[in-house]
Structure formats: C-alpha cells, structure tokens
Amino acid sequence: MGFTEEFDVAVVGAGHAGCEAAMAAARMGLKTALITMNLDLIAQMSCNPAIGGIAKGHLVREVDALGGVMGVVADAVGIQFRLLNTSRGPAVWSPRAQCDKAQYRVKMREVLEGQRNLHIKQAEVTDLVLEEVGRDQGSEIRGRVAEDARLVVPTLSAQNAERMGHPADSVEGPGTGEAGTRDQGSGTSEQKRIRKVLGLKLRDGRRLMARATVITTGTFLNGLIHCGEERYPAGRSGEPASVLLGEALRRLGLRTCRLKTGTPPRLDGRTIRWEAFAEQPGDADPTPFSFRTTKIVQPQVSCHIAYTTPRTLEIIRENVGRSAMYSGQIEGVGPRYCPSIEDKIVKFPDKTQHQFFLEPEGLNTHEVYVNGMSTSLPMEVQAEIVRSIPGLEDAEMLRPGYAIEYDAVDATELDRALKVKCMEGLYLAGQINGTSGYEEAACQGLMAGINAALWVKGEAPFTLDRTEGYTGILIDDLISKGTNEPYRMFTSRAEFRLHLRIDNADRRLTAYGRKLGLVDDATWAAYERKQERMAALEKLLKTKKANAIEGPGINHPSRDQGPANGGQGSKIRDQATEDGGLVVPTLSAESAERMGHPVSLVELVKANPGATWAVLLKRPEVTIDRVLPALVNELRSDPLLVDYALISLQHRTSLSHLDDKERHPDIGHPDSILKTEDAVARSVARNEAKAVETEIKFAGYLEQQKKAIEKLKAAEGVRIPEWLDYSVISGLSREMQEKLGRVRPETIGQASRIPGVTPAALGLVHVSIRIQG
Numbered sequence: 001m002g003f004t005e006e007f008d009v010a011v012v013g014a015g016h017a018g019c020e021a022a023m024a025a026a027r028m029g030l031k032t033a034l035i036t037m038n039l040d041l042i043a044q045m046s047c048n049p050a051i052g053g054i055a056k057g058h059l060v061r062e063v064d065a066l067g068g069v070m071g072v073v074a075d076a077v078g079i080q081f082r083l084l085n086t087s088r089g090p091a092v093w094s095p096r097a098q099c100d101k102a103q104y105r106v107k108m109r110e111v112l113e114g115q116r117n118l119h120i121k122q123a124e125v126t127d128l129v130l131e132e133v134g135r136d137q138g139s140e141i142r143g144r145v146a147e148d149a150r151l152v153v154p155t156l157s158a159q160n161a162e163r164m165g166h167p168a169d170s171v172e173g174p175g176t177g178e179a180g181t182r183d184q185g186s187g188t189s190e191q192k193r194i195r196k197v198l199g200l201k202l203r204d205g206r207r208l209m210a211r212a213t214v215i216t217t218g219t220f221l222n223g224l225i226h227c228g229e230e231r232y233p234a235g236r237s238g239e240p241a242s243v244l245l246g247e248a249l250r251r252l253g254l255r256t257c258r259l260k261t262g263t264p265p266r267l268d269g270r271t272i273r274w275e276a277f278a279e280q281p282g283d284a285d286p287t288p289f290s291f292r293t294t295k296i297v298q299p300q301v302s303c304h305i306a307y308t309t310p311r312t313l314e315i316i317r318e319n320v321g322r323s324a325m326y327s328g329q330i331e332g333v334g335p336r337y338c339p340s341i342e343d344k345i346v347k348f349p350d351k352t353q354h355q356f357f358l359e360p361e362g363l364n365t366h367e368v369y370v371n372g373m374s375t376s377l378p379m380e381v382q383a384e385i386v387r388s389i390p391g392l393e394d395a396e397m398l399r400p401g402y403a404i405e406y407d408a409v410d411a412t413e414l415d416r417a418l419k420v421k422c423m424e425g426l427y428l429a430g431q432i433n434g435t436s437g438y439e440e441a442a443c444q445g446l447m448a449g450i451n452a453a454l455w456v457k458g459e460a461p462f463t464l465d466r467t468e469g470y471t472g473i474l475i476d477d478l479i480s481k482g483t484n485e486p487y488r489m490f491t492s493r494a495e496f497r498l499h500l501r502i503d504n505a506d507r508r509l510t511a512y513g514r515k516l517g518l519v520d521d522a523t524w525a526a527y528e529r530k531q532e533r534m535a536a537l538e539k540l541l542k543t544k545k546a547n548a549i550e551g552p553g554i555n556h557p558s559r560d561q562g563p564a565n566g567g568q569g570s571k572i573r574d575q576a577t578e579d580g581g582l583v584v585p586t587l588s589a590e591s592a593e594r595m596g597h598p599v600s601l602v603e604l605v606k607a608n609p610g611a612t613w614a615v616l617l618k619r620p621e622v623t624i625d626r627v628l629p630a631l632v633n634e635l636r637s638d639p640l641l642v643d644y645a646l647i648s649l650q651h652r653t654s655l656s657h658l659d660d661k662e663r664h665p666d667i668g669h670p671d672s673i674l675k676t677e678d679a680v681a682r683s684v685a686r687n688e689a690k691a692v693e694t695e696i697k698f699a700g701y702l703e704q705q706k707k708a709i710e711k712l713k714a715a716e717g718v719r720i721p722e723w724l725d726y727s728v729i730s731g732l733s734r735e736m737q738e739k740l741g742r743v744r745p746e747t748i749g750q751a752s753r754i755p756g757v758t759p760a761a762l763g764l765v766h767v768s769i770r771i772q773g
C-alpha cells in the first residue's frame, strides 16, 4: 500500500455541504480531512452569486445559529443585502445577499485554513475502503419474529437502544457499540450485507483512512453537461466529472436517480447599456445572515431588472426543439421551481413577458449573471436571445448557459442523522441527496458533519424535527419521501411557519450548537445578552401603561406587517381585539382605518385607559416602530434597552411629514444616539424589536401552534422498532408493506408523511407495535 494518512473524519468535496461538515467535525475536536478536486474552487458558487432568499435565508440563519459558517462568510463578502418579503408577515421575511463570488471562495478557504484539526487536501476520491462487518441483523430478527409469534427481543446496538429509550449500558451482545443498521428493503443481496467504511482511495494512489466519512460531491457524480446538441462529461463547467466514485457508489447497491439542473449565460458588464434597465438597490440598513455579524464591510452595489421582449419569446419558440431538455437528450428531472427560460415559455404560453435580473458577480470583475435565464439551448441561440433585449444588443457572452445531469442517491437510503442505513460510518450531504441550492447543501453538511463526529465519539446522533427548524423539515422530507426532482426549500413546506422565523433561529437552535461545542464563549455571551434585551423590552411593553402618551410623533401611518399566514389575517385581528379587550375609539376613526388611514395611536390610547403597550400592539395597525418613540425615555435610561432607543430616534428623523411639534425633542440633541452610523446595529435592533412585537401580537396564534406542535411531537414519540416486520402485519396491504418497508420510518409521525401511507395503515402499525412489543 502506498502513502496512507489517518483521520477521525474524512469529508469528500469542499462545496457548501463539505465546508460545513468539515468545519463542524474539526470544531468538535476531531482530526478531520477535507478532500476536494481543486483547492482553488473551495465553496465555488456553481450558479448564482447569491446566498439566501425566501426560505433559503431561514436555512442560513439556522446554520449560523447552530455554529455553522455560511452566514459569516456571506456577510463578509455580501455586496447587496435585501430583506425579502417584508410586505408580508414576519414568518416569511428572509434575508438574501448578492455576494462577490471570488471573494466567497477566498473567505471560506481562509475560515477553513484557520480551523484547528482541519486538514485540507487536493485529490480525487475514486473509491471507498470497505470492511464487511456482518449480515443485516434486522432481516434475521424479522425472520425470527415471523416464525415465532411470541417475539424474540433482538440484540440492539447501544446507539439504537438509546434512540428507542433504553439506556445504552443495558445493552449487551454482538451489536453493542455499532451504529444502527437496518434492512433497506431493496431486496438486493448486496444491501443485506452491513459494511463499514474504513477510508478512501485517491486517484494518485494514496489511501486516506478515517473512522467516519461524509460524501458531499454535489453535481459531480457521473455529471454530464448539455448545451444544445453538445454534451460532454463534467462536474460543472470547467471541472471534470467524478466518474470512478460515481461507479463505486453505484456498486454499493444504493438506489440512485438521475437529476438535472441548469444555469444561465454570463455577460460582460462593459457591453451592457445599463441605463436601459431599472436599478434595484439593496436595503439602506443591511440585514446580515449571522447573529455574530456587527458590520458589513464591502461596498454595496445595485442589481438591475430586465424583461424579455416578444422577439425573445419568438426565438425561444423557434428553437425549443434544439434545447437539450426538449430534444429528449436529457433523462434527468429538473427543478420545477427553478425552470429554464425554455421551460417558462413552453409551460406558460400565454405569458407575453418574463422578468429577469442582471446581477454583478463581484466587485473586481465585469462578469454579470443573468438570473432567470437558465437555458440549455445551443450557444448561438443563447447569443440571439441576449441580443433581443434592449440594452443587451451588444452584450458579449463570457460563458454560455448549460444544463447538467448527475447521479443522486435516493435519500430514503439515509436515516435522520444522514447516515447511509446499510453502511457504518458513511454519511451523505448536499446535492448528492437530491437537493438543489447552496443553503440546502450547507444545512445538511452541518448535520452530517456533526453526526459523523458524534459517531466517532460514540455518542448518540443529533437530529432536528420538523417543529425545530427548516433543517429538520428538509431532512424529514428527504428521508421519508425521497425526491424525484431537485428539492429546494419553501416556507410552505413548514407546518408551523410562524414558529420558525429568521429572528428566532438562535432561540430555537443555539443551545444545541453550544452543547455540541460549535458555539464559542463570545457568541454564547452575545446570545444570552440578546435574550435579556428582548425580555426587558417585552416586560416594558407588558407593564408600561400607555396613558401617559402625549401624542407627538406616533400617529404616522405605518407599513402594515400583516399576519404571518395568508388568510389568517382577519381571524388574528379579531382574536387580537378580543384578547386585548381593546376598544376601537370612534366609528369615524374606524371608517378612516377601513379607508386605509390607520387609527391614530393617540385616539387609541385615549379610548383604552389603562391599557398596556402590549395590549395596543395586538392591533394590526399598531406596530413596534410606532410604539418605541413613545417609550424613548425609558429605553434610553436602561443600558439593556438603549439600542431600541436608537432605532426609535432614527425612525423619527424619517418622519419628515410630521409637524415640528410632533418630532421628538431629542432630534438634533448633542447626545443623540443618532450620531452613530452603524447600519447593522440599526437593522439588528429593529429586527429584535420586531420579534418582540411578533411574539406579543400573535401570542394567541403561537399558543395554538404550540398545541399542534405537542400533538406532532406525540406522534413522533411513538417509535417503530427497527425489527418490526411489515410483511406479517395482518390487514396491511402489499402496497403499504412495500412503502413502509422501503423507508423503514423511525416513528409513527414519520410513517404518516410517507406519500400514500393511509391513516388505516398507520393504525395497524401502531397496534402491531403494541402486540409485538
């Protein structure tokens, strides 16, 4: 054997999943190797130069709250920040940042290189070093159960025993200390064997041994690029495909599928007539991703909004048969929600115009990303399409758009820790599991890295459920349903979205990150201080009566943040009015409100003597930014609350439509906190205050959600023993047996989310657990 190195954890691929996985394992104290094809392309953004967006921003916040790095890196290289969806409720607000693509790679590499225990290696991984450690106990036990109606209690591994609620040290026997292994139900003899991954074989002859391995190879496994009639193997443009590793994984006998994704052309910004397009600037006060970010350092730039013309659509229609997607050349299934331009034209034939965006790829390049124009049409057609748009008549194409087809593993082969069920020590994360997107990859990478580290340490896996975060939802969806198209996150996938907001990701997850060793002392201290700050503001709002209000400056119309869930608005409003026992002042004021003029806060206060600010905040038109100015003296006198005074004062300066007497006397005062130019501090304080408002305003609704969460958790609490044999459950149809046997859900809750599994089947499984148990 040639040169061999040994590690605790090996991570294959330094994309968005791999970087998080390697950082997590190394920060948890394990000697970790990160092996990737090209060190210069670490954390390459294969497609759009942006992080976040609707629901994806939630994922980045969750990664950050757990101690991951994507948020910090994106904040450091962000060149345009926008908080999306602010015209809707706070549940669906989501941060997005245009990033400098080259700087993102540089910054991520800097972060990785600064991490103790982390060893970065350039190499192509071609195969796994495997050891057969036995036959699948599960199938043997199931066989015995079928024979013996009295049921044989199986020997459990310590880890699985613990999962099932038995103390690990009560377990004895051959399985002790080994990872959970379950029958995959695929029926292949290949999969009945349990194998352990001991390490990796590299293309240059080296071997790299590791106790746990995380594979995060993105679109590279048997990748095939399509551009019109042309096609060639590649991992993405300019990089080789991972064919040998692709074959090695196929040999493991895991169920795989073929997926595809696409990317638009890139243009030379110097050849664009920018004045032809509407400018889209970022937010004045940027909302960072990371709870740890205090400053945005990069100069901020604008994007531009553009539209197709009738001629554009004509060109696409004339050539659609030459698109790789429509010529039948691509077998893989593409992302429904990220369609190519030819998809949009075919699927929405009545639409006469399609919007797209011109987005800078960085501060030191002229390259421009054409967001919304993903295509696999031939290059000359792409050039014609670009030129059909006024303002792009002379635009030069730097890189053509293309589609890529690749192998993905059916994620129902994985357990909740992202471990391959029939393998010991092997975890998969990112696009290889059928997802699409940097953020979807990052959150899986973090979870897989954490779990690989825990496995090496001999500790129980760390999992999140659907009520704790979008990360939990993504993993639950993947392992319960698999996917037959690239899976991306949406807020609509969450059952409890008002509960899963960007502003409370830290409250939901940071304590876990701290326990795992991923949240350092300074971050933890800042987190605790934030909780104190918000609690102090909530207390002030709940105790301070609004009687004393004199009126200045608080009657301005305010953006209605609305209820968090569409359609719930009027219900919540009614409920708020009842809960608060609030009296709407006068009929005329109410009709004024109906006509779009908010009721004066002064009138509301007068009509509700003795009401606290919290009671008033329950009204939809009373928002925290209307209330804070009235509390500015209290806020300024409490060091915990002074940041909220800052935003209330800043708010007043923008009230130019108010009379002088309505403006706060502190404006222009030499001690005014407004002297600070700290935009991030303002946006952080504003978002914190908004979070307090949300908790107060929607308290009734959040309480209802809590009850539903408890119900769901109860269903999650009913564990399905891994030895349960679906084939002997009387009355369970063959179809149900197959569906359940394929996924082998861990709980009744998970079983209920397998498509097509009926409540009647769940009832039978439930009864059977009790009988057999």
Ligand code: FAD
Residues within 6 Å of the ligand: 012, 013, 014, 015, 016, 017, 018, 035, 036, 037, 038, 041, 042, 043, 044, 045, 046, 047, 048, 123, 124, 125, 126, 216, 217, 218, 219, 220, 221, 235, 236, 237, 242, 245, 261, 262, 263, 338, 402, 403, 404, 429, 430, 431, 432, 435, 436, 437, 438, 441
């Ligand atoms: P990647 O970021 O792909 O990283 C994989 C890493 O594995 C690379 O570093 C590679 O070098 C390494 N690697 C692979 N094989 C080996 C090996 N054998 N040995 C060592 N290292 C190896 N997402 C969207 O959200 N929207 C889009 O519109 C979109 N369009 C896309 C278009 C294209 C053409 C491509 C390629 C991707 C697109 N994506 C899009 C997907 C997005 O890029 C991925 O979801 C994301 O990058 C996945 O992250 P990952 O970490 O799983 O893999």
